[in-house]
Amino acid sequence: MAEKRVLVIGSGVAGLSAALDLAAAGVEVDVVEQYEFAGGQGIRLSCKATETCVKCGACMAGDRLGRALKHPRIRLMTGSSIEATDRNGRFAFQIRRKPEFIDPSKCNACGICYKQCPAEGAIIQGTSGHHRPFFAISEKVCLYLKDKSCTACRDSCPMSAINLDAMKQTELTQADAVIVAAGFSTYRPYEKPYGYGVFPNVVTNQELEAILKRHGRVLRPSDHTEPGRIAFIQCVGSRDTKLGHLWCSTYCCGSALRLARLIGHRQPQIQTTLFYIDIQTFGRTIESYYKETKEKIRMIRSIPGDIYPSENKGLKMTYLDPMTADTLQEDFDLIVLSVAMMPPAGLEGILKMFHLDRIADGFLSLSEDTARQGIFAAGAVTGPMPLAEAAASGSKAAWQSICYLKTA
Ligand SMILES: Cc1cc2nc3c(=O)[nH]c(=O)nc-3n(C[C@H](O)[C@H](O)[C@H](O)COP(=O)(O)OP(=O)(O)OC[C@H]3O[C@@H](n4cnc5c(N)ncnc54)[C@H](O)[C@@H]3O)c2cc1C
Known part of the structure; x- marks a missing residue:
C-alpha cells in the first residue's frame, strides 16, 4: 500500500473509522471536514451512563478522533472544503482551508476570548477535549472580520494565540480512492x-x-x-x-x-x-x-x-x-x-463532483460501477443509522478501498 492515498470526506464516526483502518493498512489518508471541529454529530453527544454504561455510543467519536489525531498517516483538515479538478489516473483535488485564527499550539483553552467577545456566536466552543484549539472564530459573526471594529479576543488572549488577519489556504492534492462519509442533517x-x-x-x-x-x-x-x-x-x-x-x-x-x-x-x-x-x-x-x-x-x-x-x-x-x-x-x-435524520446539506455538490446518484429518499446510493472507479460511501450519508453501524460501515468502506487499491 506504499504511496497510496485516500481522501475521506467527513470526519464523523464513519469517516474516522475508515481513516483508521486505512492507515493501519499502510495507506496515507486525508480527512476533509467542513466544520471547524472534527468528530461529526457523535462528538456533540453526552455520555448517557447512569449506574453503568448504557452503550449509547457517545464515546465512539472521541475515541476515534483521539486515535486519528495521533496517527502519522492521517492528516485531518477541519474548516475545509474540496473541489475536484480533473482526473488523470488519480483523483485531483483543490482543498480550501478556512483561516486558522487561533493557533492550536498556543491556545490553552482558558476561554477568556469566549467570555470577552461581545458578539454572540462569534466564538464557537468545541465539545471534546480532543478539539484543539477548543475555540474557533466564526467568519460570519466576528466583528473584526466584518468591519474591523473589535479586537477583544485578540487583546485578551494571555497566550497571544489569536491572529485575526490569518489568511485562508489552498492546496492541491491527489488521491487514489475516495470515501464519501458526509453524514446527515436533521429535520x-x-x-x-x-x-x-x-x-x-x-x-x-x-x-x-x-x-x-x-x-x-x-x-x-x-x-x-x-x-x-x-x-x-x-x-x-x-x-x-x-x-x-x-x-x-x-x-x-x-x-x-x-x-x-x-x-x-x-x-x-x-x-x-x-x-x-x-x-x-x-x-x-x-x-x-x-x-x-x-x-x-x-x-x-x-x-x-x-x-x-x-x-x-x-x-x-x-x-x-x-x-x-x-x-x-x-x-x-x-x-x-x-x-x-435527513440527507446532508451540501450533498448536491458531492454528487456533481463525482457524477453520483441519490436513492429515491435523497440519501446516497453507490453502484458497482462507482466502486470500480474507486469511489465508496460510509455512514449516515447512505441512510439513517446509529453510531455503531456508522463505524462498521466506515470499516467496510476502508476494506473495499483497500481491495480496490490492490488492483488499481
Ligand atoms: C440528537 C441526536 C442524538 C443521537 N444519539 C445517538 C445515540 O445515542 N446513539 C447512537 O448510536 N446514535 C445517535 N445518533 C446518531 C449518530 O449521531 C449518527 O449515527 C452518527 O453521527 C453518524 O455518523 P456519520 O459519520 O455517518 O455522520 P456525521 O456524524 O454526520 O459526520 C459527518 C461529517 O461529515 C462532515 N461533512 C458533511 N459534508 C461535508 C463536505 N462536503 N465536506 C467536508 N465535510 C463534510 C460533517 O460536517 C460531519 O462532521 C444521534 C443523532 C442525533 C441527531
Whole structure:
C-alpha cells in the first residue's frame, strides 16, 4: 500500500473509522471536514451512563478522533472544503482551508476570548477535549472580520494565540480512492404544529443534547430554570407520508429512552413523558433496557396535535388518549422533538463532483460501477443509522478501498 492515498470526506464516526483502518493498512489518508471541529454529530453527544454504561455510543467519536489525531498517516483538515479538478489516473483535488485564527499550539483553552467577545456566536466552543484549539472564530459573526471594529479576543488572549488577519489556504492534492462519509442533517420542524421556533421551550433532541453537554443537566432555554415536566415527541419528520420521509431514523427511540433515563438519574424531580408511534429498538441490549426504562418513565402511544403557551412560560399540549379516544390537554415545561435524520446539506455538490446518484429518499446510493472507479460511501450519508453501524460501515468502506487499491 506504499504511496497510496485516500481522501475521506467527513470526519464523523464513519469517516474516522475508515481513516483508521486505512492507515493501519499502510495507506496515507486525508480527512476533509467542513466544520471547524472534527468528530461529526457523535462528538456533540453526552455520555448517557447512569449506574453503568448504557452503550449509547457517545464515546465512539472521541475515541476515534483521539486515535486519528495521533496517527502519522492521517492528516485531518477541519474548516475545509474540496473541489475536484480533473482526473488523470488519480483523483485531483483543490482543498480550501478556512483561516486558522487561533493557533492550536498556543491556545490553552482558558476561554477568556469566549467570555470577552461581545458578539454572540462569534466564538464557537468545541465539545471534546480532543478539539484543539477548543475555540474557533466564526467568519460570519466576528466583528473584526466584518468591519474591523473589535479586537477583544485578540487583546485578551494571555497566550497571544489569536491572529485575526490569518489568511485562508489552498492546496492541491491527489488521491487514489475516495470515501464519501458526509453524514446527515436533521429535520427542522418549523412546519409541524408544535411551535418550534416560536416557543423557546420547544427544542429538538439535538438542542437538548447541546444543553446537556453544556450544563450537565436540563435547563429551560427561556429562563434557565429546571423544568418540572418534560415531554418527548418521537418521529418528528420521519415515518411521515405527508413529507415523503418514509424512513425510520433508527437512532431516536434508543436515544430518547437513554436521555429520559439520564435525566431521571441526574434530576429525579423531573417527570418525563414519551409520546410515540411504536418503539423501534435496535441492538442486542436495547430491548431489556427498554423494558426497565418503561417502568421509570410515562409512555403514551399517541402523536400529539397542537402546542399552545400556558402560564409561567409553560406549554399546553393536546393529544388523543389511546385508551378512550378522548382529546386530552396537558401542561409541560419543556417539549423535546425527536427529529428525523435527513440527507446532508451540501450533498448536491458531492454528487456533481463525482457524477453520483441519490436513492429515491435523497440519501446516497453507490453502484458497482462507482466502486470500480474507486469511489465508496460510509455512514449516515447512505441512510439513517446509529453510531455503531456508522463505524462498521466506515470499516467496510476502508476494506473495499483497500481491495480496490490492490488492483488499481
Ligand atoms: C440528537 C441526536 C442524538 C443521537 N444519539 C445517538 C445515540 O445515542 N446513539 C447512537 O448510536 N446514535 C445517535 N445518533 C446518531 C449518530 O449521531 C449518527 O449515527 C452518527 O453521527 C453518524 O455518523 P456519520 O459519520 O455517518 O455522520 P456525521 O456524524 O454526520 O459526520 C459527518 C461529517 O461529515 C462532515 N461533512 C458533511 N459534508 C461535508 C463536505 N462536503 N465536506 C467536508 N465535510 C463534510 C460533517 O460536517 C460531519 O462532521 C444521534 C443523532 C442525533 C441527531
